[in-house]
Amino acid sequence: MNYRTVKPTGDQVSLLGYGGMRFPTISGKIDEAKAMRQLRSAIDAGVNYIDTAYFYHGGQSESFIGRALKDGYREKVKIATKLPPWLVNVTSDMTRIFEDQLKRLDVAVIDYYLLHALNRENWEKFKALEVLTFLTDLKATGKIEHVGFSFHGDRENFKEIVDAYPWDFCQIQYNILDEFNQAGREGLRYAASKGMAVFVMEPLRGGTLVNRMPAEVLKLYKEKEPTWTPAEWALNWLWAQPEVTMVLSGMTEDEHISENLRIAGAVHEQPFDATHEAVVKKAKETYLSLQKVPCTGCQYCLPCPFGVDIPRCFDLYNSKYLLKQKVGTFYWMQLGGVNGKPSYASLCRRCGKCLEHCPQSIQIPDRLDEVAKDMEGPFMKPALKTAASAIKIYTRLKRRTRGAK
Ligand code: SF4
Numbered sequence: 001m002n003y004r005t006v007k008p009t010g011d012q013v014s015l016l017g018y019g020g021m022r023f024p025t026i027s028g029k030i031d032e033a034k035a036m037r038q039l040r041s042a043i044d045a046g047v048n049y050i051d052t053a054y055f056y057h058g059g060q061s062e063s064f065i066g067r068a069l070k071d072g073y074r075e076k077v078k079i080a081t082k083l084p085p086w087l088v089n090v091t092s093d094m095t096r097i098f099e100d101q102l103k104r105l106d107v108a109v110i111d112y113y114l115l116h117a118l119n120r121e122n123w124e125k126f127k128a129l130e131v132l133t134f135l136t137d138l139k140a141t142g143k144i145e146h147v148g149f150s151f152h153g154d155r156e157n158f159k160e161i162v163d164a165y166p167w168d169f170c171q172i173q174y175n176i177l178d179e180f181n182q183a184g185r186e187g188l189r190y191a192a193s194k195g196m197a198v199f200v201m202e203p204l205r206g207g208t209l210v211n212r213m214p215a216e217v218l219k220l221y222k223e224k225e226p227t228w229t230p231a232e233w234a235l236n237w238l239w240a241q242p243e244v245t246m247v248l249s250g251m252t253e254d255e256h257i258s259e260n261l262r263i264a265g266a267v268h269e270q271p272f273d274a275t276h277e278a279v280v281k282k283a284k285e286t287y288l289s290l291q292k293v294p295c296t297g298c299q300y301c302l303p304c305p306f307g308v309d310i311p312r313c314f315d316l317y318n319s320k321y322l323l324k325q326k327v328g329t330f331y332w333m334q335l336g337g338v339n340g341k342p343s344y345a346s347l348c349r350r351c352g353k354c355l356e357h358c359p360q361s362i363q364i365p366d367r368l369d370e371v372a373k374d375m376e377g378p379f380m381k382p383a384l385k386t387a388a389s390a391i392k393i394y395t396r397l398k399r400r401t402r403g404a405k
């Protein structure tokens with residue numbers, strides 16, 4: 001593992017940090033045995049920073065991490081967690097949530113504490129509740145070591161927040177596709193110029209930069225570096241930028257963890273120069289010309305009160321154009337409710353609940369309209385009705401046959 005210094009704190013953090021929002025699950029709950037094995041093996045391989053948040057995995061992530069870091073693992077890592085603005089309405093909510101976080105993580109001190117998902121609205125809300133005094137007091141009492149914020153707003157807002165407090169660090173969404181979105185490269189450099197450490201989240205854009213690369217992009221990559229994987233391109237692009245202190249990755253599969261560890265360990269052996277930059281630029285142009293909706297699959301917009309599986313709708317829609325997959329029938333079967341509750345795009349009633357939660361500022365109802373027109377067409381609902389009747393008849397016949405035996 002390679003390490004970089006968090007300038008304001010002097011901590012040496014691993015190039016790869018472990019994100020706590022994508023642990024493997026079984027029936028909606030964290031698969032603790034598997035996730036613990038994965039997390040501890042990453043720590044054994046040199047990862048020394050674990051990032052979580054109050055609401056990750058519906059509130060299970062912090063408590064799981066508290067359990068996973070027993071047996072001497074707590075001492076090997078820095079723990080980071082975040083205060084969610086959407087659950088804070090009065091000043092006392094901040095103290096209540098923070099105390100709850102200490103209990104869940106089973107620690108006396110949180111090493112890196114962040115205001116979660118700041119944008120203009122959340123920042124104004126926090127400021128009105130005097131969050132900066134709250135953070136200063138926590139630091140003074142020694143309950144938190146270092147203070148930062150994670151960010152999903154616009155660049156101007158980012159700079160305003162950077163300038164508003166002596167932050168130790170910030171966490172930004174930054175990857176090949178988001179070079180000019182949100183804080184972007186300009187924000188990264190701005191924060192670094194102020195002496196802050198910058199941690200990167202969504203380096204692979206929720207896996208998009210690995211699993212959903214169109215053939216045209218893979219060809220460009222292969223021509224330049226025949227042995228590099230798409231993850232290698234995405235991570236090496238980040239680590240070639242000295243302002244990036246650490247890259248956080250939320251990993252679910254063993255192979256993803258071992259691949260990311262391998263790349264983080266070999267980064268100095270793979271120089272990334274202007275010719276690589278040129279390939280990335282071309283790859284990005286190609287990708288963006290094919291992608292329909294810039295959804296990262298983060299699921300912050302869920303649950304939808306009308307049952308729409310928003311990220312899955314966008315995922316299948318993107319697949320059709322990025323990967324040229326024939327996903328029409330698959331969309332009907334998966335989201336049509338043949339084997340469960342329907343969750344297709346046209347169930348959207350435009351209530352707007354999801355809009356305030358989307359860090360990518362996607363106009364979700366409008367884009368779902370687009371998905372419905374493209375993926376559902378006039379035949380989906382009659383086809384689903386026919387499928388449901390056929391299943392009913394089949395089940396009845398099966399029951400009768402069983403009764404006759
Ligand atoms: S706007 Fe549509 S997708 Fe969003 S929460 Fe409301 S019904 Fe669901």
Ligand code: SF4
Pocket residue numbers: 294295296297298299300301302310311314357358359360361362364
């Ligand atoms: S629509 Fe927005 S909030 Fe929902 S999964 Fe996609 S990026 Fe995340």
